[in-house]
Amino acid sequence: MTFAGSIGILAVIALILLIGIPLGGYLYRVFSGQKGKFDGMFRPIEGFLYRVVGVDPSVQMDWKAYLRALMLVNFMMMILAYLLFRLQHVLPLNPDGIKAMPWDLAFNTAASFITNTNWQNYAGEQSLSYLSQMTAITYLQFTSGATGFVAAIAFLRSVTVNRSESIGNFWVDFIKIHTRVLIPLAVVFALVLVGLGVPETLLGAQTVHTLQGGTQIISRGPVASLEAIKQLGTNGGGYFNANSAHPFEDPSAWTTVLEMIAMGIISCGLVWTFGKFIGNRKQAVVLYVFLTAVLVIGAFVIYASETAGNPILQHTLGIHGPNMEGKEVRFGPAMSSAFAAITTAFTTGAVNSMHDSFMPMGGFIPLLFMMFNLVFGGKGVGLLNILMFLMITVFLSGLMVGRTPEIFGKKIEAREIKLATIAMLVHPFIILVPTAIALVTKAGTSSILNPGLHGLSEVLYAYTSGAANNGSAFAGLNGNTVFYNISLGLVMLLGRYVSLIAMFAIAGSLSKKAIIPPSAGTLRTDTFAFGGVFVAVFVIVGALTFFPALAIGPIGEQLQMWAGIVH
Amino acid sequence: MVNFWRSLRFTIAFAILLGIIYPLVVTGIGNLLFPFQAKGSIVSLQGRPAGSLLIAQSITAPGLFHPRPSAVNYAANGSGGSNLGPTNPALVAEVKKNLQTVEQQNPGTPVGSIPTSMVESSASGLDPDITVQDALIQVPRIAKATGISRTDLTSLINQYKQGRALGIWGDPMVNVMQLNLAIEKRLGK
Numbered sequence: 012m013t014f015a016g017s018i019g020i021l022a023v024i025a026l027i028l029l030i031g032i033p034l035g036g037y038l039y040r041v042f043s044g045q046k047g048k049f050d051g052m053f054r055p056i057e058g059f060l061y062r063v064v065g066v067d068p069s070v071q072m073d074w075k076a077y078l079r080a081l082m083l084v085n086f087m088m089m090i091l092a093y094l095l096f097r098l099q100h101v102l103p104l105n106p107d108g109i110k111a112m113p114w115d116l117a118f119n120t121a122a123s124f125i126t127n128t129n130w131q132n133y134a135g136e137q138s139l140s141y142l143s144q145m146t147a148i149t150y151l152q153f154t155s156g157a158t159g160f161v162a163a164i165a166f167l168r169s170v171t172v173n174r175s176e177s178i179g180n181f182w183v184d185f186i187k188i189h190t191r192v193l194i195p196l197a198v199v200f201a202l203v204l205v206g207l208g209v210p211e212t213l214l215g216a217q218t219v220h221t222l223q224g225g226t227q228i229i230s231r232g233p234v235a236s237l238e239a240i241k242q243l244g245t246n247g248g249g250y251f252n253a254n255s256a257h258p259f260e261d262p263s264a265w266t267t268v269l270e271m272i273a274m275g276i277i278s279c280g281l282v283w284t285f286g287k288f289i290g291n292r293k294q295a296v297v298l299y300v301f302l303t304a305v306l307v308i309g310a311f312v313i314y315a316s317e318t319a320g321n322p323i324l325q326h327t328l329g330i331h332g333p334n335m336e337g338k339e340v341r342f343g344p345a346m347s348s349a350f351a352a353i354t355t356a357f358t359t360g361a362v363n364s365m366h367d368s369f370m371p372m373g374g375f376i377p378l379l380f381m382m383f384n385l386v387f388g389g390k391g392v393g394l395l396n397i398l399m400f401l402m403i404t405v406f407l408s409g410l411m412v413g414r415t416p417e418i419f420g421k422k423i424e425a426r427e428i429k430l431a432t433i434a435m436l437v438h439p440f441i442i443l444v445p446t447a448i449a450l451v452t453k454a455g456t457s458s459i460l461n462p463g464l465h466g467l468s469e470v471l472y473a474y475t476s477g478a479a480n481n482g483s484a485f486a487g488l489n490g491n492t493v494f495y496n497i498s499l500g501l502v503m504l505l506g507r508y509v510s511l512i513a514m515f516a517i518a519g520s521l522s523k524k525a526i527i528p529p530s531a532g533t534l535r536t537d538t539f540a541f542g543g544v545f546v547a548v549f550v551i552v553g554a555l556t557f558f559p560a561l562a563i564g565p566i567g568e569q570l571q572m573w574a575g576i577v578h
Numbered sequence: 579m580v581n582f583w584r585s586l587r588f589t590i591a592f593a594i595l596l597g598i599i600y601p602l603v604v605t606g607i608g609n610l611l612f613p614f615q616a617k618g619s620i621v622s623l624q625g626r627p628a629g630s631l632l633i634a635q636s637i638t639a640p641g642l643f644h645p646r647p648s649a650v651n652y653a654a655n656g657s658g659g660s661n662l663g664p665t666n667p668a669l670v671a672e673v674k675k676n677l678q679t680v681e682q683q684n685p686g687t688p689v690g691s692i693p694t695s696m697v698e699s700s701a702s703g704l705d706p707d708i709t710v711q712d713a714l715i716q717v718p719r720i721a722k723a724t725g726i727s728r729t730d731l732t733s734l735i736n737q738y739k740q741g742r743a744l745g746i747w748g749d750p751m752v753n754v755m756q757l758n759l760a761i762e763k764r765l766g767k
Contacts, residue, residue, distance in 0.1 A: 015742060015745060019746040019747045023747075065580075066584065083581050087585045136656065145597050150597035153592075182584065198604065202611065205608035206615060208619055211601075219627040219630070222629065222635065222759075229633055230654060233601045258632040263748070264742065264748025267748075321664050329690065331694075333694060335693075338695075339700055340646065340705055342748060345747075367661040486658075571665055577667045
């Protein structure tokens with residue numbers, strides 16, 4: 012670990028907070044219906060879009076109507092993406108002559124991008140036409156992020172309304188997040204990326220005559236426009252197979268820092284938006300302190316493991332230095348470690364280094380962050396997970412001290428706790444059960460690249476990434492088989508929609524409740540003591556459910572590596 | 579049914595807005611402002627495109643700087659890393675092979691001075707940069723093959739050396755394509 016590297020990591024995290032918090036204030040003003048400076052500019056555009064879609068913006072929806080519209084439009088966009096993948100060979104904008112995707116891979120990819128996962132069982136430069144990259148991939152990177160975002164906004168409204176059914180209008184929210192947040196940010200960020208070296212062209216691959224007389228075919232395309240929303244929407248699905256490790260996606264230390272900031276700001280800002288919605292800034296501050304601490308600790312565990320290097324190589328070959336297998340020189344160990352921590356904390360899933368080649372403890376943190384799924388978390392859904400665990404924490408602490416559990420002035424009763432428990436338990440269920448099935452079947456184990464305990468980690472990582480809608484991978488695992496395409500596709504869909512539906516149902520019952528003013532008997536949730544209990548609850552729940560799998564995966568492998576044993 | 583038509587209209591309208599208009603706008607403005615970067619930072623030698631500044635290519639000639647090892651043989655249409663895990667014997671074998679190549683091509687280099695990045699494969703297989711130490715190790719070989727003096731090569735490395743962004747982000751390094759183009763220019767090709 013170097014001093015410059017450590018400061019670099021802390022500086023990136025600090026910048027995410029510095030930009031994210033004011034952005035959270037802006038998000039609050041937009042979605043609480045306050046007047047803003049740019050209304051005059053946005054109103055006519057939004058008015059036009061409402062007419063195109065056929066929306067009456069004055070209509071209010073209850074949770075069921077909101078959820079129905081969300082599910083239906085998600086389903087339709089998934090079908091559109093599937094059709095584009097299947098028909099890309101006959102559609103225009105295919106200068107490199109890419110063939111149609113097989114049905115199982117097209118299903119997996121459509122499920123992956125509609126759920127904001129961006130797990131990739133295909134190599135972008137070889138399997139997608141420019142039209143698919145633009146109109147399936149880039150398109151869904153906007154709308155899937157927007158879907159999670161509006162779900163969180165709808166939930167926040169349910170907490171603030173008093174005995175009411177209405178939680179806003181889905182179409183209005185869904186259009187506004189595009190016009191007022193995602194599109195302006197993406198256009199600016201994409202152009203900055205082009206300036207820093209990310210290609211953006213419709214010209215096909217460039218064939219070059221190399222300096223020593225060979226030929227090289229250099230794939231390119233509309234990369235920057237995809238890259239911008241890939242990070243801003245916490246998507247993570249890269250244009251190329253190597254994702255952000257590819258020099259065309261992430262050409263310098265500068266771009267990688269900007270990409271990390273882009274991944275973080277909206278999810279980070281949403282915590283502030285939440286504080287504003289419930290009129291309690293201290294609640295947001297408490298969450299910032301604890302979540303940032305978890306993020307920083309995780310980033311430094313990875314950094315320490317990667318800079319310590321591989322003792323087996325040191326011992327057998329005599330080379331010394333950080334682990335650079337699967338890393339790029341322009342990022343070095345520090346920016347690779349920070350990226351790995353941030354991409355899994357904010358569940359983006361972009362990678363600028365190959366997690367499969369990390370030291371066991373370096374790979375352990377990304378796994379753990381995806382298992383927690385709430386260290387800020389993905390767009391909107393991260394906040395929903397935070398809220399879900401806050402409710403569980405309130406319920407548990409309420410039981411311990413003998414108080415009626417209530418949160419943000421709303422009483423929490425059996426129905427809400429049952430639903431929150433479903434939302435909580437579906438995550439480990441869809442990780443551990445498919446992992447177990449994959450490990451005892453030939454179809455599952457034949458895709459593993461690395462032998463021994465590391466192979467188990469590869470499979471565990473895949474389903475954890477799918478369930479957390481992250482999308483990063485221990486990429487040695489060959490996921491492009493019918494078994495993994497279908498099972499991971501289903502895990503991604505369940506991971507996204509089961510907890511989302513449960514949280515909407517909670518929103519529905521919370522919105523109908525009266526707001527009770529806080530009294531001496533209220534358990535305060537905006538104290539640092541409560542924040543500590545909150546962290547303890549999600550760590551204990553996470554540890555209890557996943558510890559056995561982690562012990563025979565990365566933890567076991569770390570011990571094995573220290574002992575100098577190869578397979 | 580109302581929702582069905584609304585969803586369909588949304589899906590199509592926004593596919594056009596976000597999936598076609600947005601990337602085309604970025605392509606248009608991007609090419610106007612940054613034509614070189616937008617097309618992939620392609621550099622030419624004697625009027626022919628010779629490669630991209632950002633993409634490593636296979637270089638084995640003794641008179642040029644070599645990039646880092648690539649798990650995909652520098653296929654710029656099929657990027658990727660080795661994905662070998664830390665306890666995989668295949669990793670040890672791969673690094674050992676790369677180490678032997680380095681020692682063979684640059685005889686007399688002490689193993690302890692070889693940076694790990696010089697013998698371990700990059701993440702993309704296309705890493706365009708090497709560490710300064712990596713470049714310095716290659717100087718005697720290139721000097722011998724080209725007749726350019728060691729001092730000149732070292733000052734070339736210093737000339738193209740890139741430091742950390744703001745002093746904190748990234749690691750000091752040097753771009754292989756820039757070095758090799760400078761060598762080709764020096765040799766009058």
